[in-house]
Amino acid sequence: MGEIDTNPDAAAASQEEISAEISALHQEYEQARAQGAPEETSARLNFPPYRSSLLRHPTKSLHHADPEDIELHSPAFGHRDVSPLEADLTIQHGGEPIGERIVVAGRLLDAAWRPVPHQLVEVWQANAAGRYIHKRDQHPAPIDPNFTGVGRILTNAAGEYSFTTIKPAPYPWKNHHNAWRSAHIHFSLFGTDFTQRIVTQMYFPGDPLFELDPIYQSITDTAARKRLIADYDHTLSQHEWNTGYRWDIVLGGSNRTWTEQEEQ
Amino acid sequence: MDLKPTPAQTVGPFFGFALPFDGGEKLVSRSHPSAVRLHGTVYDGHGAAVPDALLEIWQADEHGRVPREEGSLHRDGYTFTGWGRTPVDSTGHYSFTTVEPGTTRAGTAPYFLLTVFARGLMDRLYTRVYLPDSPHTLEADPFLASVPERRRPTLISQRDDQGNLRFDVHLQGEHETVFLSYPNTPQVTGPVDD
Numbered sequence: 001m002g003e004i005d006t007n008p009d010a011a012a013a014s015q016e017e018i019s020a021e022i023s024a025l026h027q028e029y030e031q032a033r034a035q036g037a038p039e040e041t042s043a044r045l046n047f048p049p050y051r052s053s054l055l056r057h058p059t060k061s062l063h064h065a066d067p068e069d070i071e072l073h074s075p076a077f078g079h080r081d082v083s084p085l086e087a088d089l090t091i092q093h094g095g096e097p098i099g100e101r102i103v104v105a106g107r108l109l110d111a112a113w114r115p116v117p118h119q120l121v122e123v124w125q126a127n128a129a130g131r132y133i134h135k136r137d138q139h140p141a142p143i144d145p146n147f148t149g150v151g152r153i154l155t156n157a158a159g160e161y162s163f164t165t166i167k168p169a170p171y172p173w174k175n176h177h178n179a180w181r182s183a184h185i186h187f188s189l190f191g192t193d194f195t196q197r198i199v200t201q202m203y204f205p206g207d208p209l210f211e212l213d214p215i216y217q218s219i220t221d222t223a224a225r226k227r228l229i230a231d232y233d234h235t236l237s238q239h240e241w242n243t244g245y246r247w248d249i250v251l252g253g254s255n256r257t258w259t260e261q262e263e264q
Numbered sequence: 265m266d267l268k269p270t271p272a273q274t275v276g277p278f279f280g281f282a283l284p285f286d287g288g289e290k291l292v293s294r295s296h297p298s299a300v301r302l303h304g305t306v307y308d309g310h311g312a313a314v315p316d317a318l319l320e321i322w323q324a325d326e327h328g329r330v331p332r333e334e335g336s337l338h339r340d341g342y343t344f345t346g347w348g349r350t351p352v353d354s355t356g357h358y359s360f361t362t363v364e365p366g367t368t369r370a371g372t373a374p375y376f377l378l379t380v381f382a383r384g385l386m387d388r389l390y391t392r393v394y395l396p397d398s399p400h401t402l403e404a405d406p407f408l409a410s411v412p413e414r415r416r417p418t419l420i421s422q423r424d425d426q427g428n429l430r431f432d433v434h435l436q437g438e439h440e441t442v443f444l445s446y447p448n449t450p451q452v453t454g455p456v457d458d
């Protein structure tokens with residue numbers, strides 16, 4: 001470990017070296033599982049193939065806290081916060097963005113199958129060429145003057161969300177030499193309890209970059225990784241207009257008692 | 265049977281055009297009679313400032329009431345919603361303008377819940393920012409009592425001469441902040457020292 005370059009933009013290692021590190025960590029996890037170690041349902045904070053994590057993951061165990069009142073609640077969002085127009089990322093400028101128009105839809109649930117209604121969903125992404133509207137993204141792919149790549153949605157009474165966008169492309173980064181991220185849409189989500197807060201990324205089925213991507217592979221558990229991949233859903237596709245993807249999101253469990261849940 | 269949770273992924277380096285919003289760091293205006301500044305710097309394991317972190321606070325109001333009002337994203341200047349968000353600047357520094365939370369339960373010390381997101385952080389980290397001025401309450405708080413004494417100061421903000429609250433976040437290192445886990449909140453650290 002001593003010789004790993006901690007500069008996250010060093011692009012020092014080869015893909016083969018990164019892939020070998022990933023498969024060693026996955027094998028280690030699978031062997032531990034076979035001997036009764038707990039299932040890892042999220043991504044590892046300490047995952048050295050993702051070089052940016054080296055100096056930024058906690059080195060000590062997380063300290064157990066019993067949730068107090070503030071942790072048992074989340075901020076409220078409503079139509080003062082989010083306009084319905086923010087759910088269409090293709091109408092934010094004078095013209096149509098370039099790319100494959102898609103609808104992404106699904107449900108926001110908690111671990112006990114309860115839908116999370118009237119809660120804020122934020123999404124952001126690169127354009128159809130893999131370029132972000134962000135001053136630090138300077139790689140040579142075109143900006144689309146008709147696409148910013150930011151949306152906001154409130155879940156409905158049944159916990160459902162839906163938005164219209166352009167399918168993002170993969171993009172290069174400097175974690176290692178010739179590194180490419182799997183195509184993804186970033187999601188930020190709230191539950192009923194602040195302890196359910198999560199930021200994550202949704203992926204598209206069949207991406208050839210999955211195996212090579214240390215961010216995606218920082219989830220050591222194969223079944224857990226697949227939970228980030230949307231399904232193509234033809235019922236969301238519309239004649240001569242868009243294709244569709246369905247992705248349900250499951251938050252951690254609420255720590256409220258049933259009566260506290262009901263009064264919301 | 266419970267559903268398995270969706271795993272987290274890093275907020276990445278490119279959230280600056282998407283997640284911050286106007287007034288996100290200003291839970292009350294600076295002219296509010298009880299306005300206080302909560303600020304500090306986020307550091308990595310080499311003690312270098314982290315320039316691409318995003319912080320959120322979520323807190324009770326001055327009387328210990330948990331806000332239920334909407335409107336954080338478009339503040340009206342009057343309603344206290346209890347939630348704020350800000351990116352750090354290029355020197356890793358953040359600043360919120362807010363009021364000090366009251367205690368929500370007798371016998372516990374009041375705190376801001378602080379959530380940290382960053383490039384390099386595969387999942388969000390939670391910590392609590394306690395107020396420094398009530399040593400008696402701090403000593404009596406059951407959660408603080410559960411934290412080893414040596415690490416307890418990482419959870420307590422400091423009051424400067426102007427009355428501001430200072431709270432630095434150390435992701436690693438000698439002064440590594442105590443980060444929290446909760447029941448039913450899956451989080452995977454990977455190998456740790458203790």
Ligand SMILES: [Fe+2]
Nearest residue numbers: 184186276278
């Ligand atoms: Fe991204």
